[in-house]
Amino acid sequence: MSTDAALVIPEIPCSEECLLREGNTNCGGCGMSLGLNMLARALADADQTCQLAIPACCGIVAAGAFPTTAYSVPTIATTFAAAAAVASGMVAIRDLNGERHQVVCWAGDGGTYDIGLATLSAAAERNEDILYVCYDNEIYGNTGGQRSSATPPGARTTTTPRGKREAKKDIIAIMAAHRIPYAATVSIAHPDDAHRKFLTAFDTVGTRFLLIHSPCPTGWKSEPADSVNLVRLAVRSGLFPLYEVFDGLRYRINARPDGADPAEYFARQRRFPSDAVDLDTTRRVCREGFERLETLAQAFPG
Amino acid sequence: MPLDVVTGNHAAGHALSLAGEANRVGRGTACGIYPITPQTEIVERVAAFPFSRGRVVAVESEHSAMGVTMGASASGARAFTASSSNGLAYMVENIMVAGFYRLPIVMVAVNRTLGPPWNIWADQGDTLMLRDFPWVQLYAADNQQVHDLTLLAFRLAEDPRILLPVLVCMDAFIVSHTQAETELASQAQVDDYLPALNLPHRLDPSHPRALGSMVWPAATVSHRKEIDEAMARVPTVIRECRSAFLEIFGRDPGGAMEIFETDDADAILVASATVATTARGVVERRRARGERVGLVTMRLFRPFPADALRAACSPAGRIGVLDRDYAAGVGGIWAQDVRAAFQGRGDRMIQDYLLGVGGGDVTPDLIERIVDDLMARADGDAPVWADLAETWTTAPAAEVDA
Ligand SMILES: Cc1ncc(C[n+]2csc(CCOP(=O)(O)OP(=O)(O)O)c2C)c(N)n1
Numbered sequence: 001m002s003t004d005a006a007l008v009i010p011e012i013p014c015s016e017e018c019l020l021r022e023g024n025t026n027c028g029g030c031g032m033s034l035g036l037n038m039l040a041r042a043l044a045d046a047d048q049t050c051q052l053a054i055p056a057c058c059g060i061v062a063a064g065a066f067p068t069t070a071y072s073v074p075t076i077a078t079t080f081a082a083a084a085a086v087a088s089g090m091v092a093i094r095d096l097n098g099e100r101h102q103v104v105c106w107a108g109d110g111g112t113y114d115i116g117l118a119t120l121s122a123a124a125e126r127n128e129d130i131l132y133v134c135y136d137n138e139i140y141g142n143t144g145g146q147r148s149s150a151t152p153p154g155a156r157t158t159t160t161p162r163g164k165r166e167a168k169k170d171i172i173a174i175m176a177a178h179r180i181p182y183a184a185t186v187s188i189a190h191p192d193d194a195h196r197k198f199l200t201a202f203d204t205v206g207t208r209f210l211l212i213h214s215p216c217p218t219g220w221k222s223e224p225a226d227s228v229n230l231v232r233l234a235v236r237s238g239l240f241p242l243y244e245v246f247d248g249l250r251y252r253i254n255a256r257p258d259g260a261d262p263a264e265y266f267a268r269q270r271r272f273p274s275d276a277v278d279l280d281t282t283r284r285v286c287r288e289g290f291e292r293l294e295t296l297a298q299a300f301p302g
Numbered sequence: 303m304p305l306d307v308v309t310g311n312h313a314a315g316h317a318l319s320l321a322g323e324a325n326r327v328g329r330g331t332a333c334g335i336y337p338i339t340p341q342t343e344i345v346e347r348v349a350a351f352p353f354s355r356g357r358v359v360a361v362e363s364e365h366s367a368m369g370v371t372m373g374a375s376a377s378g379a380r381a382f383t384a385s386s387s388n389g390l391a392y393m394v395e396n397i398m399v400a401g402f403y404r405l406p407i408v409m410v411a412v413n414r415t416l417g418p419p420w421n422i423w424a425d426q427g428d429t430l431m432l433r434d435f436p437w438v439q440l441y442a443a444d445n446q447q448v449h450d451l452t453l454l455a456f457r458l459a460e461d462p463r464i465l466l467p468v469l470v471c472m473d474a475f476i477v478s479h480t481q482a483e484t485e486l487a488s489q490a491q492v493d494d495y496l497p498a499l500n501l502p503h504r505l506d507p508s509h510p511r512a513l514g515s516m517v518w519p520a521a522t523v524s525h526r527k528e529i530d531e532a533m534a535r536v537p538t539v540i541r542e543c544r545s546a547f548l549e550i551f552g553r554d555p556g557g558a559m560e561i562f563e564t565d566d567a568d569a570i571l572v573a574s575a576t577v578a579t580t581a582r583g584v585v586e587r588r589r590a591r592g593e594r595v596g597l598v599t600m601r602l603f604r605p606f607p608a609d610a611l612r613a614a615c616s617p618a619g620r621i622g623v624l625d626r627d628y629a630a631g632v633g634g635i636w637a638q639d640v641r642a643a644f645q646g647r648g649d650r651m652i653q654d655y656l657l658g659v660g661g662g663d664v665t666p667d668l669i670e671r672i673v674d675d676l677m678a679r680a681d682g683d684a685p686v687w688a689d690l691a692e693t694w695t696t697a698p699a700a701e702v703d704a
């Protein structure tokens with residue numbers, strides 16, 4: 001059990017009609033559950049509704065088994081690679097019928113960085129009016145914890161038993177390169193920032209991409225109660241910077257790393273074998289990554 | 303009715319577009335499209351059509367083409383697409399899902415050889431590979447049938463007793479790229495034939511459902527059983543769609559199968575698409591010589607009309623199945639189902655002939671040889687590779703005649 005005194009679970013109102021209802025199958029401490037509640041809160045605040053297109057991932061299993069569903073909105077399970085395509089069809093018919101709900105893809109990193117990337121890229125190129133949310137747990141959670149191209153270097157998964165060697169794909173850069181109107185990173189440890197980003201996304205027309213750093217106690221081999229602290233540490237140490245990219249060109253940084261050492265982040269998750277993470281390299285990559293962002297944000301402010 | 307001279311692809315694109323446009327009084331129409339020879343002209347026609355309430359989304363792959371089409375269909379729109387060969391293979395996962403979701407999507411498929419090695423010519427292996435999915439499959443033999451069956455497919459798919467996607471197939475080039483006189487429907491006729499689609503299980507905020515999340519085995523059994531029941535209703539509903547078509551368009555679009563000279567036949571050929579057209583000429587010639595040969599032209603492949611086929615073939619002791627396809631390790635795909643239809647129901651010799659595989663010419667002479675073989679052989683045996691010269695050791699009867 002973590003003894004971190006700063007542990008704060010954000011209060012998120014959950015009415016009877018909240019998006020993710022009781023009886024969902026998510027693990028305790030799952031970041032995706034908090035992400036869905038944040039989406040629900042923003043929808044309520046903006047007086048909006050949504051329909052969900054969810055590819056194969058924990059997010060669709062969360063609905064539970066027929067004939068019940070934990071989701072309170074119309075939801076379609078798509079094939080693993082197809083969420084952004086199915087959502088494009090939904091958006092087309094929504095618009096032809098003058099309806100106003102948000103069409104939201106709710107996908108894991110596997111369905112986003114890996115198998116669904118071409119589909120997502122094509123939808124972004126067409127600038128489909130979709131809110132695409134990737135809850136990035138850096139692993140294939142649903143199938144029991146295999147690597148994805150979002151898995152960070154050093155992390156042990158069932159298919160990288162000695163720790164992953166490759167770097168994590170920079171999905172925001174990929175999405176920004178499509179010049180979509182809005183792309184942003186989201187941390188469930190920063191609920192106000194997250195709320196504002198959801199609202200910004202609702203106010204923007206076109207393909208909007210939100211990347212939620214989504215703790216997965218089951219895959220990260222971490223304590224469920226430590227989830228929010230872990231992702232906060234990722235922001236503080238520069239492992240997961242919070243920023244927004246407008247039209248793929250203008251950058252805004254939302255939180256500055258406070259110099260926390262990423263070592264602590266690694267130490268609190270058993271997915272990182274002690275000898276698998278090159279701490280010096282990681283510190284340098286975090287520093288340089290943030291410097292690069294700062295340079296962009298100064299040169300092209302959003 | 304004026305006749306136009308158009309290709310099979312043109313006929314299909316025309317029928318799809320008018321069907322989509324007809325749903326402007328419903329929730330509109332949308333489709334995902336992706337090119338592949340020899341079907342490309344179909345989606346190009348659809349892309350050029352000035353829909354008053356529709357959107358055509360040119361996507362990056364067939365998988366996504368069916369993805370967009372499913373998203374539109376699940377939102378209550380009339381939705382369709384077209385593909386062929388490796389495009390269908392790439393689309394397979396979403397083709398399957400469209401069926402499991404009971405989405406009344408219509409897809410026109412141009413039958414082309416699967417590759418590599420790359421071959422763009424006619425072969426039915428691509429659509430027959432989809433045989434175990436919840437899709438109705440219809441095979442057209444000419445441009446008019448492509449046009450008419452495509453329109454009929456929407457009415458069939460959207461019937462509340464069916465709610466299954468429908469595949470309408472035609473032979474590559476022989477139909478897709480060959481111009482022929484065709485009566486093309488007017489928008490007013492199609493409006494009459496295809497009323498607004500009302501999909502009972504569409505994504506609807508007033509009834510928030512989760513389509514396709516987890517199910518336990520018992521619910522899966524019910525799901526499959528319901529599909530089976532809908533499949534069983536297809537022949538009846540096709541008959542109704544056919545008479546409604548006759549009333550509105552003034553011509554018969556054809557039904558599940560067409561029988562020709564089967565009543566007293568000793569030997570019957572079972573064929574589909576353009577192979578059946580060629581076979582008909584051969585049967586006519588044989589009949590003129592007093593030989594008791596008949597033909598069953600199959601239009602419906604799924605559900606497989608086993609009862610109707612048995613009834614059509616009842617007197618014949620010999621059945622020759624003409625397969626323009628090859629299932630590795632088995633032989634012809636139609637032949638498997640024909641055999642299954644007769645299994646345990648009387649003693650018949652059923653022989654499988656693979657012909658025109660990979661798009662080779664199916665000539666009357668080739669079918670003459672097959673008829674000779676069928677009438678002479680003592681027993682059904684391994685599939686006959688009719689395209690191979692070494693299969694035939696004697697000259698065909700037709701040549702001797704001439
Ligand atoms: C085409 C296909 N391949 C493989 C699978 C098996 N599968 C289901 S979910 C999944 C991993 C999902 O990972 P991710 O997108 O990261 O979401 P998470 O499970 O972590 O929530 C895999 C491999 C599948 N459903 N479909």
Ligand code: SF4
Nearest residue numbers: 026027030058141216
């Ligand atoms: S495996 Fe991970 S992502 Fe999936 S429900 Fe559990 S905690 Fe959430």
